[in-house]
Amino acid sequence: MKLFETHAHLDLPDYDSDRESLINKCFKSGIEYIINISFNKETAMSSLALAHKYPHIFSTVGFHPHEATEFDAELVKKLAREKKVVAIGEIGLDFFRNLSPYPVQREVFANQAHLAVEYDLPVVVHDRQAHQECYNILKQENVKEAVFHCFSGDIVFAQQVLDAGWMMSFTGSITYRNSHLDDVVRLVPMDRFMIETDCPYLPPHPYRGQRNSPLHLHLIAEKIAEIKGITPKEVAEATFNNAYSFFRIPADPVKPLKSGRKK
Numbered sequence: 001m002k003l004f005e006t007h008a009h010l011d012l013p014d015y016d017s018d019r020e021s022l023i024n025k026c027f028k029s030g031i032e033y034i035i036n037i038s039f040n041k042e043t044a045m046s047s048l049a050l051a052h053k054y055p056h057i058f059s060t061v062g063f064h065p066h067e068a069t070e071f072d073a074e075l076v077k078k079l080a081r082e083k084k085v086v087a088i089g090e091i092g093l094d095f096f097r098n099l100s101p102y103p104v105q106r107e108v109f110a111n112q113a114h115l116a117v118e119y120d121l122p123v124v125v126h127d128r129q130a131h132q133e134c135y136n137i138l139k140q141e142n143v144k145e146a147v148f149h150c151f152s153g154d155i156v157f158a159q160q161v162l163d164a165g166w167m168m169s170f171t172g173s174i175t176y177r178n179s180h181l182d183d184v185v186r187l188v189p190m191d192r193f194m195i196e197t198d199c200p201y202l203p204p205h206p207y208r209g210q211r212n213s214p215l216h217l218h219l220i221a222e223k224i225a226e227i228k229g230i231t232p233k234e235v236a237e238a239t240f241n242n243a244y245s246f247f248r249i250p251a252d253p254v255k256p257l258k259s260g261r262k263k
């Protein structure tokens, strides 16, 4: 099963002891591409360094709502021009933990959404208990390409996201016993969602309490397949294609033809 991991944080210290062997294991186990997500200045650099090391890892740049007071527009502009930076994110609003004052969160999210449009990059949205406000800012900034990472809204909000032309992505939270997302998973058309682990966070059942990794991504595909009544392979293929085009992954360089070929 060929899988596309759309949201990982493999540059974090959680992986310092085994990063290289874990990444190699991921690529051997069917993970074809990884979007490594940054959320502040420090991870913008460490994530890009990781992307430079592995051809099939790509990065993002953006200031998470928790980091909103550190927002550095010049850094975002500079890294947005990098070849291996494929999105602005993760950016958004977090009214659950509220680690930055609301007006700052709002202003920094709007600024970065604006930059995404200016630099023609898709947006990876972090929305925690701020559905309508996230929606309004994206609309106001005329963002056409966005993914609601770790989608947590109800079906009414899901329909709004779909009507706006945006994508949603699902994490291991859909495997939890208290998940309210089955209706959303049933609703979303095959060409409008992606899958992610958000590792090291949100390990899927039965790995709760442990460090998460892209090796568990297949469990999310399997859960979606179960809810939608289709095969995991169908989920894998659809989400692979969706992510490949959403993040505009460049085609691999064509291998040179063997010499000695006639004509």
Ligand SMILES: [Zn+2]
Pocket: 007, 009, 037, 090, 198
């Ligand atoms: Zn994340």
